[in-house]
Amino acid sequence: MTRKAVITGIGVVAPGGVGREAFWDLLSAGRTATRAISLFDASGFRSRIAAEVDFDPRAAGLSYQEIRRMDRAAQFAVVAVDEAVADSGIEPGALDPERIGVSLGSAVGCTTSLEQEYRVLSDDGRRWLVDHAYGVPHLYGHMVPSTLAVEVAWRVAAQGPVALVSTGCTSGLDAVGRAMQLIADNSADVVLAGATDAPLSPITSACFDAIKATSANNDDPEHASRPFDAERDGFVLGEGCAVMVVEEAEAARARGARIYAELAGSASFSNAFHMTGLRPDGREMARAITVALDRARLDPSEVDYVNAHGSGTQQNDRHETAAFKRSLGERAYRVPVSSIKSMIGHSLGAIGSLEVAACALALDRQVVPPTANLHHPEPACDLDYVPLVAREHPMDTVLSVGSGFGGFQTAMVLTRGNR
Known part of the structure; x- marks a missing residue:
């Protein structure tokens, strides 16, 4: 019998509001969360607009040490995981940790922290030979994208299959697809699956400016993202995260879980x-x-x-x-x-x-x-x-x-x- 995978919990950190219900309220109301970039000085760029997340890590429950250790993308991920687990009603501590997996996607990893640290180490790009003494203790973790998946695994004490999927803009879909396969293969009973990215930084803006892929409708950011419209002029960068609790279907039904989708x-x-x-x-x-x-x-x-x-x-x-x-x-x-x-x-x-x-x-x-x-x-x-x-x-x-x-x-x- 084929093991089927179902979604029983959803956690979201997105532009327009942190949390699953704020996310749905924005979508169902047709509101836009695109605006002028505020996370850095974008005045020198062709495209100066983005969909930013109004995110306060302390208000979201993270400690000062967690904030110091984790890149913004990792912070998004653990906050989304907490919401997804609570929404699912599952108790990770009551499960066999070796049957809990993590499949997390990301296209650009810890871009925000890497750029910030390079600016410090290189004296804002003035020094070709950087001074390692100015690096934070967690710099190596920022360089390794799998750190994002590790943070999620630590959050739920997962000791099963844990991996970071990075396939560009399909990373989020592919990470959930991998979770589905882990369930089908009997490699895990529960998988925390989703993706996170916080790419809003000068280096990302410069890359997309160079190929003119992003919208330059800076005077009207609210209406700049116009898929399928004859007047569209490129996409608008964003950031965010969604993580889902993916379970084996029969076990989910047996415990009376709310099932969003198969x-x-x-x-x-x-x-x-x-x-x-x-x-x-x-x-x-x-x-x-x-x-x-x-x-x-x-x-x-x-x-x-x-x-x-x-x-x-x-x-x-x-x-x-x-x-x-x-x-x-x-x-x-x-x-x-x-x-x-x-x-x-x-x-x-x-x-x-x-x-x-x-x-x-x-x-x-x-x-x-x-x-x-x-x-x-x-x-x-x-x-x-x-x-x-x-x-x-x-x-x-x-x-x-x-x-x-x-x-x-x-x-x-x-x-x-x-x-």
């Missing part, structure tokens, strides 16, 4: 084509969608909602639209599609986990979050992208997709947990 199928592929470019026909993403549906033993006609990657770049939105048509056929024209990046920006590796959390909440509440700022749909993007206002909609099956630099393409299918 993880029914996932697939990941690379296009081996271009570091940042996408073929316009959407073939690679379509393949991931088709395989994920096959693994879930579902037909395209059964998809009730598509949570799009929807970054707001010209090539991605057209690529996705083509992929939906190729993989879903006629159903693509009749199923609602939306992008939450229109509201919370693009948090690189973390966004996939935030989108999975949004899908699970959408299934639980039977509401499709909207695509904010979609006033003038591009003619080539001619599907039902749920503009501006959330929509009550009966759903049993949801598809979430991601596309990342390096050619990564991932699709995940979630089904209603109480079926």
Whole structure:
């Protein structure tokens, strides 16, 4: 008998509000959390806007020592884990620690702390030979991305499989997909799964400025993230984290757990084509969608909602639209599609986990979050992208997709947990 994986707890740290309910309130209201960057002086950059998290680590329950030790991305992760575990009602201490795993994704690791420390060690870049004596004791931990997964494992005393998944902007989806596989393989009974990124720093802004991937709509940041809109001019950077408690389905039902969704199928592929470019026909993403549906033993006609990657770049939105048509056929024209990046920006590796959390909440509440700022749909993007206002909609099956630099393409299918 195949072991199935279900989501029983959700924890979120996101732009617009810390916590699962604040996250859902923002999405369901169609509000945007994009604004002028305040975390550093962005005056010299082409794009000076982002979706920042209003995050106070002390108010979130972290000690001074934890704050000193952990990068901002790690702080997001442990706060989200605490909420997810509490939401699930599970008691990690009552479980066999060797049956608890962690699958955490991140695209850029501890970028914030690394940049801050380099500026100190190099005297703000003036010295080629840095002075190691000025480094904090935890600098090595900032250099090793797996530190993020380790912090989560320590938080719940997990002694099972623990790993950091880093596949660019699909990291969050791929980390949850790995959790699903760990459950299916009987390698773990409970997995803390999700992703975290806090990339809002000068080095990240400079990188995306160089390739003109981010929006330069600095005068109107609230409306800068415009997936599928004819006037879009790039994505808006964001930050955040979502972590979910993923359990073996029968054990979850036996303890009477609330089940948000079942993880029914996932697939990941690379296009081996271009570091940042996408073929316009959407073939690679379509393949991931088709395989994920096959693994879930579902037909395209059964998809009730598509949570799009929807970054707001010209090539991605057209690529996705083509992929939906190729993989879903006629159903693509009749199923609602939306992008939450229109509201919370693009948090690189973390966004996939935030989108999975949004899908699970959408299934639980039977509401499709909207695509904010979609006033003038591009003619080539001619599907039902749920503009501006959330929509009550009966759903049993949801598809979430991601596309990342390096050619990564991932699709995940979630089904209603109480079926």
